[in-house]
Amino acid sequence: MLIDSHTHIGHILYPVGKNRVFDLPAEQLIGAMDKYSVDRVLVSGIEGAEFDSSMNLAPASMQVRQLDAFRRQVDFARTNKGRVGVLLWVKPYTETVNGDLEQFITSNRDCIAGFKMHPALSNTAFNDVRFQPYLELADRLNMPVQVHTEKDGLSDPSYVAEAAAAFPDLDFVMVHMGLGTDNLEAINIIRDNANIYGDTCEVEIDNVFKAVEVCGSEKILFGTDAVVHGTDTYKRYQALIEALRSRLNKKDADNILYANCLRLFG
Numbered sequence: 001m002l003i004d005s006h007t008h009i010g011h012i013l014y015p016v017g018k019n020r021v022f023d024l025p026a027e028q029l030i031g032a033m034d035k036y037s038v039d040r041v042l043v044s045g046i047e048g049a050e051f052d053s054s055m056n057l058a059p060a061s062m063q064v065r066q067l068d069a070f071r072r073q074v075d076f077a078r079t080n081k082g083r084v085g086v087l088l089w090v091k092p093y094t095e096t097v098n099g100d101l102e103q104f105i106t107s108n109r110d111c112i113a114g115f116k117m118h119p120a121l122s123n124t125a126f127n128d129v130r131f132q133p134y135l136e137l138a139d140r141l142n143m144p145v146q147v148h149t150e151k152d153g154l155s156d157p158s159y160v161a162e163a164a165a166a167f168p169d170l171d172f173v174m175v176h177m178g179l180g181t182d183n184l185e186a187i188n189i190i191r192d193n194a195n196i197y198g199d200t201c202e203v204e205i206d207n208v209f210k211a212v213e214v215c216g217s218e219k220i221l222f223g224t225d226a227v228v229h230g231t232d233t234y235k236r237y238q239a240l241i242e243a244l245r246s247r248l249n250k251k252d253a254d255n256i257l258y259a260n261c262l263r264l265f266g
């Protein structure tokens, strides 16, 4: 069994992120899963990006509203039942929590696994008050939060540690474990906080093993950012998958490759 806890689909009118993506077809993700034997995924929609690749706020006319994007992703999950769970990529800069959102979540809880928060693409520090209502909602509904982490003054691993201390019953997954760093700060934070986990996305193989050694195999989840680098995003992770299966015992490898994700996100 293989579960990718970190994938993206969606279509927006402006390029987002360092990879300048704007069109990640849902069918392409399913095709990649089939091609590389990925059994299940957690997916979030790039429509959640409020700022473009040049870090300009996208005009209101081009933004996709949270609920519109979430409806599309839930539809996608429903047509691929058993293979896809949705992470709701929230928009704290241009929107907030309201009754409609909470109602939508509770009536589609069977397809929704948790939240995605991306401080960099919301140009909002993770310890900014604008994330607060979303964290309170996640805590109330008992839905884990996947957070983009990077040492950029917005998505710093230390901000996730602050949130994890403020919400001790809420689980956080620091994806990338501090993108562009040696991952050590993030690894130490994961070790020191029972409710913080890490993922393997864009992390060097040696650092994945370092994280497992320091934090334990139950704290690290397999994640890839597919299909940001196309159908063959998974090609980049074949060496990691093989290394995990050959160098760890079965229980530890299974934890990372699917069991932690199942346990955390249901």
Ligand SMILES: [Zn+2]
Pocket: 006, 008, 175, 225
């Ligand atoms: Zn991502």
